[in-house]
Amino acid sequence: MSSSAESIAKNARLSGNILKTISNENRSSLLHKIHDGLKANTASIKQANQVDLQNALENKLADSLYKRLDLFKGDKFETMLVGIKDVAALDDPVGKVKLARELDEGLNLYQVTAPVGALLVIFESRPEVIANITSLAIKSGNAAILKGGKESVNTFREISRIINAVISENEGTSGIPSGVIQLIETRQDVSDLLQQDLYIDLVVPRGSNALVRQIKASTKIPVLGHADGICSIFLDKNADLEKAKRITIDAKTSYPAGCNAMETLLIDPEMPQWWLVLQNLTKVGNVKLHVTADVKSAYLSKLQESGNLTEQLQNSVVDADESIDFDKEFLSLDCAVKFVDSTEQAVVHINLHSSKHTDAIITEDQENAEYFMKGVDSSGVYWNASTRFADGFRYGFGTEVGISTSKIHARGPVGLDGLVSYQYQLRGNGQIASDYIGSGGSRAFVHKNLDVSKVQI
Amino acid sequence: MSSSAESIAKNARLSGNILKTISNENRSSLLHKIHDGLKANTASIKQANQVDLQNALENKLADSLYKRLDLFKGDKFETMLVGIKDVAALDDPVGKVKLARELDEGLNLYQVTAPVGALLVIFESRPEVIANITSLAIKSGNAAILKGGKESVNTFREISRIINAVISENEGTSGIPSGVIQLIETRQDVSDLLQQDLYIDLVVPRGSNALVRQIKASTKIPVLGHADGICSIFLDKNADLEKAKRITIDAKTSYPAGCNAMETLLIDPEMPQWWLVLQNLTKVGNVKLHVTADVKSAYLSKLQESGNLTEQLQNSVVDADESIDFDKEFLSLDCAVKFVDSTEQAVVHINLHSSKHTDAIITEDQENAEYFMKGVDSSGVYWNASTRFADGFRYGFGTEVGISTSKIHARGPVGLDGLVSYQYQLRGNGQIASDYIGSGGSRAFVHKNLDVSKVQI
Structure with missing residues (x-):
């Protein structure tokens, strides 16, 4: 196991833990700044994309693949930029109260949506996906480690450089550390990271079925994706x-x-x-x-x-x-x-x-x-x-993380909801379990459901 | 891979697929019949339990373990029977509409809770757990393969024989096949079944942390449980x-x-x-x-x-x-x-x-x-x-499947909800995707959320 993979994974975990505490306002505002940063650097992104296209020509890539690589074909680049703002404008998927229950006077239980944690997202050569995934991850409070197809490596590097520069510049005001988005480049990095089940919570492969199948076979980390569509x-x-x-x-x-x-x-x-x-x-x-x-x-x-x-x-x-x-x-x-x-x-x-x-x-x-x-x-x-x-x-999910054929967690087309899980918050004022019936005490639980639409926590 | 494990797993899958279609009324009514069957056979269960207790004495089992084995200590047996009726009385966890959305006129999407499928439940020596798990599985529409600790094997066999006899006798009226509950007895069976990820959807280990850790390390099937409580x-x-x-x-x-x-x-x-x-x-x-x-x-x-x-x-x-x-x-x-x-x-x-x-x-x-x-x-x-x-x-979950330390699907104490997932139902009258914008057509999607409390499907 490479120590570099471990440090990347641990960095994602630690950054994700901080991102988890950041308000929707700050997460969304950072997305707007990323939008502005990418827009302001259109020229350098285009230049990097030209290098990838030139390499594609030299390597005689198939025409369809070449078209995918071309980030400035038609309105692809503008659509990518608008997509970032669209994600920013979505409802906050984090902190939604799904269940509220009074266990006893002054002891309330809340089931609250929370980010999954650290994601490893593997995708193929469409360069615009990196902006898409970055937006989804930050919006949902998850750190993400990204690996794109090697054909787009120059475009990915440049976009990722700009994204990380924007995150770093704004760390003071947003509170969001730059480790929330990390780009990796080699297949070896992917193999090593797939072993980091201590730090990485979910693998999201977006690409061919062969890719998904291979990833599922080589990791203990849960994989959100479909290996087949029969x-x-x-x-x-x-x-x-x-x-x-x-x-x-x-x-x-x-x-x-x-x-x-x-x-x-x-x-x-x-x-x-x-x-x-x-x-x-x-x-x-x-x-x-x-x-x-x-x-x-x-x-x-x-x-x-x-x-x-x-x-x-x-x-x-x-x-x-x-x-x-x-x-x-x-x-x-x-x-x-x-x-x-x-x-x-x-x-x-x-x-x-x-x-x-x-x-x-x-x-x-x-x-x-x-x-x-x-x-x-x-x-x-x-x-x-x-x-x-x-x-x-x-x-109508607005944006799609992928389509899952798992039986648990998220099934079918998965929107931002698939990137959150939940936590139980228990808010008391000093209660202990042994005061209650069943654990040696005499107090009974109330177990009264509260109206989640009226709960404010 | 043993072909016996494959046939057990496949039988669970096929039986679960039938159970999935059975009404809550029939599932709950079968639980009442299982309750009655176990009650009517108290004598034979007691006899089997005596054999386990006798073996425990001969094998000089620890006193605490011996007490666990004793199904007729205090009101343990009666509590087990009442537990079956309690589960039967719970709200149906299956078929709840969680989201309803009009995609277009006459084309409605529903997110509906559905059983996970086929469970492999591994527990230790408390004989009453088999009745508990059987109730939870049938109530939630899941087939279950059960493996209990070897110290209680005689008690498990007798309880399982009665449960399966009741299910078989009632198959004609309930529609529920006896393959929904299968008992396995050896560790080799467990190892073989842990490889059946094609047919088994979720492993639920209830027991020591060592057991859970060992199971997690030896299967690709998702495991609901906690290996540690730090x-x-x-x-x-x-x-x-x-x-x-x-x-x-x-x-x-x-x-x-x-x-x-x-x-x-x-x-x-x-x-x-x-x-x-x-x-x-x-x-x-x-x-x-x-x-x-x-x-x-x-x-x-x-x-x-x-x-x-x-x-x-x-x-x-x-x-x-x-x-x-x-x-x-x-x-x-x-x-x-x-x-x-x-x-x-x-x-x-x-x-x-x-x-x-x-x-x-x-x-x-x-x-x-x-x-x-x-x-x-x-x-x-x-x-x-x-x-x-x-x-x-x-x-206040009434009954507990286990406590999960996973980051996805079910977290913390898990009730019946942890044994269901969801499916999307799409109900149309001949709609095709290529009529819509984005796929070559001109129709726009409506994407209007419907009030789930008023939806009847």
């Missing part, structure tokens, strides 16, 4: 055909690389004209269908009967490899297709094969819909809506 | 002497083996007559003080000046080993003592050395108290109250 749509026997067609096209084809895209289509064969949904996916969406044997024979014979069996449709049907295709995130215009005989069977399939991201039922039958939403064990359970709605912006 | 009390310079004396005696001596007992006492030497607190701890509480060099010389000279330096007091002072005593859970009438110069210093010390369980400040100064409660990063932050209040019963 989303299913189930066409119930009472599915509306038009809704089924529209939703499957949207879910599969509008952004196939998205983690909220449909990867598996489950069909109750009692749904009238179910084959038109498959036909539509291929004709309109150019989707390749990985089907089980029973789906294949039923589908092809339906196409034949109806005189619709074209070469395109025939070629778009391939045999599913059942041992892998229903556990696969295609991230392409491919979809695994299977028959299930009931909503119950659909739920069983999904709970065993989905990645607990988002799954939907298409049906006009309320009872089946309710069973599906109660039974499916995923962060999102949808009725007659596309899985593509699983997204922080669409949920 | 609680500190800080005497601010404006501490009230009487409060300081009462609270430190309660916190250190009323149950020294408790995880919420004080292990470290931090003192601002500007507190007038601080030495009387130490003197009181030894004279009234027979506490041995592990003190730093500056505390030792100041304390002994104060005792001498005041003519109070007795042999008992002199002998109760030992030199602290600073490299370990402030990170130590003594679990005995020992206490580490140190000077700190300010509330800020106290907070820094606690955040580096405490186990994030419960820490208290004694002061009449509101500003310092608020700083302490904002700055200390523990699940409980107390002002003028004993750390011994950190307990589910005292907090």
Whole structure:
């Protein structure tokens, strides 16, 4: 274990402990100053970004990657700056009273939101993410250690230099130490920091599934993220055909690389004209269908009967490899297709094969819909809506930390709320436990809930 | 990895997925039937318990352990039975709407509490715990795999046999499969199950700190529990002497083996007559003080000046080993003592050395108290109250799953709430994401919060 990693992690912990005590006013005001600092240094950031772009050209990076690196493409830089002010303007996520209870006269218990502590945030090459994460961390009272993709290292360094200069200059008035934001640069630093579970409370990887999977496998620190997005749509026997067609096209084809895209289509064969949904996916969406044997024979014979069996449709049907295709995130215009005989069977399939991201039922039958939403064990359970709605912006969270497929803490699209936890404050005037019943005393607890909307602490 | 562990874990997952869909009425009614079944089989349970007690005698188990094993000592068995009905009577923790938001006309988002899934609960030898855990798991919609201490194996087996018989008999009416509660018996089973992170969502160890530490070190599954209880009390310079004396005696001596007992006492030497607190701890509480060099010389000279330096007091002072005593859970009438110069210093010390369980400040100064409660990063932050209040019963949670020192999900004393997480339900009528702004469409999101108290889903 590197001592440098330990000192970075400890610095984050100590700085976070101070940041935790700073008012929302000072945290937000610092974000405005960071905004101003970055704006005033547009020229030097642009220069650093040019170096990264030049290196990208020399290293023959893919065009799509090059576009991501370019911080001054269109209004990307201005959007980044506005984003900082937007986060500053959000409600304070820290210090919200979630529960208030009188334990006894003069002895009150409060459950109060509090920062998680020290974050390790790992992201890929979009240079604007560093400003985004900095804002979220400071706003939520968390210290953050940041590692960006190496392609943007010059841009990251310059932005980080400016952010840290602004924090240092304002430390006297804001009380916020510069250790709240630390940039690290090498993969070795990341490996070393992933061992610092004594000081780091949460790892937030923002990037490819491969990145998230690798991080989850190599740390004891809780990881907020999703390693896979295997989303299913189930066409119930009472599915509306038009809704089924529209939703499957949207879910599969509008952004196939998205983690909220449909990867598996489950069909109750009692749904009238179910084959038109498959036909539509291929004709309109150019989707390749990985089907089980029973789906294949039923589908092809339906196409034949109806005189619709074209070469395109025939070629778009391939045999599913059942041992892998229903556990696969295609991230392409491919979809695994299977028959299930009931909503119950659909739920069983999904709970065993989905990645607990988002799954939907298409049906006009309320009872089946309710069973599906109660039974499916995923962060999102949808009725007659596309899985593509699983997204922080669409949920109205303003800003998104990531999408979590964990079962605890934060699930689904995670806003600032995912960066806070809670603490219990107990405010007394000298009470001791042994005065109470159950611990040798005679006093009884009152245990009266107080109205949190009226509590002032 | 044993295939038996995999099949047990998978059975828990599948049974939990069914339990998840069962109404509170059916879950609670099954608990009443389990109560009746155990009551009707008192004789056979007593017989099994006698076998465990006989074995304990033969194996010369410690007296305190023997007492724990005895399920029919006093009203323990009746209390266990009443406990099952008490849990049945609690509010349903599942299906509570925490957030409701209109995304667009006819497209509503709900954040709804949901069971965590499949639990692995490991506890020691108290036989009554199995009924307690069974109630909590079924009430909260979670499947549970249970492992008790080997000393109570006969009692556990008999209770578990009856519970499973009742669940099986009622499966037809309740819909709850018997796989929701499974008993395992060997340590090897536990090791194998700790590898089943695909199927098991949360490990709940209830027992010694050594047990919890060992489990945390050997699994990727999140663990709800505390490996240490290093609680500190800080005497601010404006501490009230009487409060300081009462609270430190309660916190250190009323149950020294408790995880919420004080292990470290931090003192601002500007507190007038601080030495009387130490003197009181030894004279009234027979506490041995592990003190730093500056505390030792100041304390002994104060005792001498005041003519109070007795042999008992002199002998109760030992030199602290600073490299370990402030990170130590003594679990005995020992206490580490140190000077700190300010509330800020106290907070820094606690955040580096405490186990994030419960820490208290004694002061009449509101500003310092608020700083302490904002700055200390523990699940409980107390002002003028004993750390011994950190307990589910005292907090009014009715029943306690355990005390967590994690930073995420559930912190401090955890009631039924710690066994639920949440899911997002999205209810639409055919909406697709690409109709909306930001995804190629022109519709805008409404994002209007609905009053959760009026929402009916």
